[in-house]
Amino acid sequence: MLHRPIYLDCHATTPVDPRVLEAMTPYFTEYFGNPGSNLHQYGWEAEAAVKRSRESLAQTINAEPEEIVFTSGATEANNLAIKGVAEAYFDRGRHIVTVQTEHSAVLDPCRYLENLGFEITYLPVQANGLVKLDSLKAALRDDTILVSVMAANNEIGVLQPLAAIGQLCHERQIPFHTDAAQALGKIPLDVQAMNLDLMSMTAHKVYGPKGIGALYVRRRQPRVQLAPQIHGGGQERGMRSGTLYPPQIVGFAKAVELAIAEMPTEAERLASLRERLWQQLQPLSQIYLNGHPQQRLPGNLNISIEGVDGQALLLGLRSIVALSSGAACSTPKAEPSHVLRALGRSEALAYASLRFGIGRFNTIADIERIAEVVISTVNALRKAQSTPSFKWP
Numbered sequence: 001m002l003h004r005p006i007y008l009d010c011h012a013t014t015p016v017d018p019r020v021l022e023a024m025t026p027y028f029t030e031y032f033g034n035p036g037s038n039l040h041q042y043g044w045e046a047e048a049a050v051k052r053s054r055e056s057l058a059q060t061i062n063a064e065p066e067e068i069v070f071t072s073g074a075t076e077a078n079n080l081a082i083k084g085v086a087e088a089y090f091d092r093g094r095h096i097v098t099v100q101t102e103h104s105a106v107l108d109p110c111r112y113l114e115n116l117g118f119e120i121t122y123l124p125v126q127a128n129g130l131v132k133l134d135s136l137k138a139a140l141r142d143d144t145i146l147v148s149v150m151a152a153n154n155e156i157g158v159l160q161p162l163a164a165i166g167q168l169c170h171e172r173q174i175p176f177h178t179d180a181a182q183a184l185g186k187i188p189l190d191v192q193a194m195n196l197d198l199m200s201m202t203a204h205k206v207y208g209p210k211g212i213g214a215l216y217v218r219r220r221q222p223r224v225q226l227a228p229q230i231h232g233g234g235q236e237r238g239m240r241s242g243t244l245y246p247p248q249i250v251g252f253a254k255a256v257e258l259a260i261a262e263m264p265t266e267a268e269r270l271a272s273l274r275e276r277l278w279q280q281l282q283p284l285s286q287i288y289l290n291g292h293p294q295q296r297l298p299g300n301l302n303i304s305i306e307g308v309d310g311q312a313l314l315l316g317l318r319s320i321v322a323l324s325s326g327a328a329c330s331t332p333k334a335e336p337s338h339v340l341r342a343l344g345r346s347e348a349l350a351y352a353s354l355r356f357g358i359g360r361f362n363t364i365a366d367i368e369r370i371a372e373v374v375i376s377t378v379n380a381l382r383k384a385q386s387t388p389s390f391k392w393p
């Protein structure tokens, strides 16, 4: 292909870092054994690689190796956490607290449980996207068996106050789960300091391969109980059966190691690119930042633009830059983003939004080019829409 748009959709996925691919490669061909084969060298080699990766991953989040359960990604980890706790704590209560702006991989398991008779509280957020601790505290009941609040939002990048929420939950002895798919490798995560009982992770948002993730499950006191959701050969201490996938696991650990090692400089670089983009877009006027200006992922910028049609805007940009609207899908009948609506944005502004996900391989030149094309596209659309013949009756 001669020309491909600039990739600026790093909340959707990221490319595999060449250093990650290099670490993975031998485990497809040479060291291809099944980590569960404990009678011969092929199995031992694969098992040793899984063990090293598990230890490394655990260490980066201040957990123990046996607290890591490998899954196919964050969706599966969220399902295991939410449905697993619901089943294990069934006798203690049937009330779960989560937040309106969660990813569908949290909201959908919750809705499923609602159909089974569980009661779910979907907490609203403030205009800046953050949960109010007071309303969370007020929502906790004697029959609350789980609180699930994401670490970093996949649309607006806001970082929820995990440590404070964890403390509230621990005081009440309620298990606390976080979906950290967007946060892993981007901000420091410490399951002890944050009082986390369950944490969902995925590799492909942090320059690792798709199809691999993990759930951290607290085994130290107070230990969290969990019912497995996939039954079979008893891998992962019975928590998640199925043959482990050494190349993906090695790549996952390598990706997280790199991200953590480079975090201090990379976070600063991304934040300055983000700031540059926001500043360069200012001549447009009537553009609004979605989400808290500081308490957000360094590479995230999400804006709503007055006076343009959201779909026309994406169509106008897509040959130059690959990004998303705040809404997951941009067909005319799609619902506007539930996250932006929860912030109190009008339907029109929720449609007319852009989510920039700046990542490891973006440069200043990318940012300059993107600012230029967004400005010219928005100006052209605004001009067309203010022409009387284009007005709706």
Ligand SMILES: *Cc1c(COP(=O)(O)O)cnc(C)c1O
Residues within 6 Å of the ligand: 011, 012, 072, 073, 074, 075, 076, 103, 105, 150, 152, 153, 154, 179, 180, 181, 182, 201, 202, 203, 205, 212, 213
């Ligand atoms: C991407 C994402 C998921 C889903 O992760 P997969 O590994 O693709 O299943 C879940 N939650 C959040 C917040 C995400 O950004």
